[in-house]
Amino acid sequence: MASIYKALIITPKTPTRLEILNPGYLVVSKEGSIEEVTKRDPRRRYKNHRFVDHSDKLIIPGLVDSHNHLPQYAFAGIGGKELLSWLKTYTFPRETLFKDSTLATEAAKVFFKDLIKNGTTTTATYVTIHKGATEAAFMAAKKAKIRALIGKVMMDRRSPRALSEKTATSLAEAQELIDRWHDPEGRLQYILTPRFALSCSAELMEGVARLAREKNLPIQTHLSENLNEIAAVKKLFPKAQSYTDLYNRLGLLGSKTLMAHGVHLSPAELKLLKKTQTTIVHCPTSNRFLMSGTMPFRSYQKLGVKMALGSDVAGGYSLSLFNEMREAIESSKSLAVSTDGKSGAPMTLAEAVYLATLGGARAVGLGEKVGSLHKGKNADFLVIDYRRLSPMGADDYEKPEQILSRLIYRGGPEVITGVFIGGEKV
Numbered sequence: 427m428a429s430i431y432k433a434l435i436i437t438p439k440t441p442t443r444l445e446i447l448n449p450g451y452l453v454v455s456k457e458g459s460i461e462e463v464t465k466r467d468p469r470r471r472y473k474n475h476r477f478v479d480h481s482d483k484l485i486i487p488g489l490v491d492s493h494n495h496l497p498q499y500a501f502a503g504i505g506g507k508e509l510l511s512w513l514k515t516y517t518f519p520r521e522t523l524f525k526d527s528t529l530a531t532e533a534a535k536v537f538f539k540d541l542i543k544n545g546t547t548t549t550a551t552y553v554t555i556h557k558g559a560t561e562a563a564f565m566a567a568k569k570a571k572i573r574a575l576i577g578k579v580m581m582d583r584r585s586p587r588a589l590s591e592k593t594a595t596s597l598a599e600a601q602e603l604i605d606r607w608h609d610p611e612g613r614l615q616y617i618l619t620p621r622f623a624l625s626c627s628a629e630l631m632e633g634v635a636r637l638a639r640e641k642n643l644p645i646q647t648h649l650s651e652n653l654n655e656i657a658a659v660k661k662l663f664p665k666a667q668s669y670t671d672l673y674n675r676l677g678l679l680g681s682k683t684l685m686a687h688g689v690h691l692s693p694a695e696l697k698l699l700k701k702t703q704t705t706i707v708h709c710p711t712s713n714r715f716l717m718s719g720t721m722p723f724r725s726y727q728k729l730g731v732k733m734a735l736g737s738d739v740a741g742g743y744s745l746s747l748f749n750e751m752r753e754a755i756e757s758s759k760s761l762a763v764s765t766d767g768k769s770g771a772p773m774t775l776a777e778a779v780y781l782a783t784l785g786g787a788r789a790v791g792l793g794e795k796v797g798s799l800h801k802g803k804n805a806d807f808l809v810i811d812y813r814r815l816s817p818m819g820a821d822d823y824e825k826p827e828q829i830l831s832r833l834i835y836r837g838g839p840e841v842i843t844g845v846f847i848g849g850e851k852v
């Protein structure tokens with residue numbers, strides 16, 4: 427139904443600035459796109475629209491989780507080893523179970539339902555190497571009505587036997603899933619998902635790059651998360667100048683490529699990422715949980731590297747991007763203290779919001795469609811009962827910046843009273 431929502435509206439304008447309308451009016455067409463966002467009461471111009479008064483609520487864009495692993499959700503909050511032993515102990519045994527499509531279907535239903543409950547309206551998701559499990563994930567995402575980029579994980583070497591594929595099979599199955607599910611005009615897209623350089627042959631990664639070019643597809647993988655991982659990549663690919671250089675030589679970098687983590691990168695690598703407009707998906711909770719390190723946000727941002735935000739469940743323990751924004755800011759503060767300010771100013775609230783919304787949307791090529799509340803975009807938004815964030819209910823701390831700060835520091839699914847995707851409550 428065509429609607430006008432009156433509320434406090436906060437939406438990103440640039441990577442560093444927010445637009446605040448207090449109050450504002452969000453006008454949504456019956457097709458589910460944003461007709462207008464305005465400070466002036468537009469009711470006289472939209473006679474047939476339903477009016478919804480959310481004067482005591484906050485509206486923000488739907489959140490974009492640019493990196494997570496569906497099968498790992500089951501053991502979220504457990505682990506805390508370093509990356510490579512954590513993969514062996516928790517991740518690979520769990521992912522092996524996804525050979526069973528019934529189990530995969532049940533897991534996918536819970537996963538997408540909980541993403542939405544946490545306010546995520548667009549997600550970039552890894553499944554496992556199993557085609558059936560990936561099909562199940564697409565079906566569950568479709569039912570949940572979420573916007574999702576989903577990929578079958580690709581692994582053709584140095585992997586447990588149960589999670590190892592033949593190179594040709596891996597590429598052929600990806601191709602089948604692309605034909606079946608990739609719909610750039612709709613809500614579901616296929617994203618090519620080679621796990622990381624340690625579990626993929628050069629031949630497989632070149633095949634991925636070829637497919638991406640031919641079909642204009644996004645790619646997601648992991649880059650420079652952990653020092654032992656980086657050392658192992660160096661040993662395995664001695665000709666590459668760096669981890670990033672390796673991906674570049676294989677053709678994986680580009681404006682629709684998501685590189686998760688990027689904790690330990692040299693200036694030359696950052697230059698390469700910037701030049702190719704590749705996105706680093708910042709996963710601060712996971713970076714701490716798996717003791718990978720602290721990504722120096724400010725220096726990357728100063729160089730102009732594209733960035734987004736990811737929960738990296740279950741390297742991260744929460745699907746909430748409020749948690750992730752909070753962790754991003756807090757870890758940048760810790761870094762500022764421990765480097766005596768040399769790491770630059772900590773991340774601001776506005777920057778955290780950008781990474782969790784428009785930054786993520788731009789990273790996956792959806793920047794013109796979602797990620798902020800502006801005319802012509804899809805109406806993906808959250809209604810927040812911000813008074814629940816305050817210990818006292820209605821109180822003296824209701825300036826927009828204070829409300830936003832409380833949302834990031836104290837927010838969770840319990841304060842979200844409505845999640846809308848394409849104008850429809852889901």
Ligand SMILES: [Zn+2]
Pocket residue numbers: 493494495648686738741
């Ligand atoms: Zn990951």
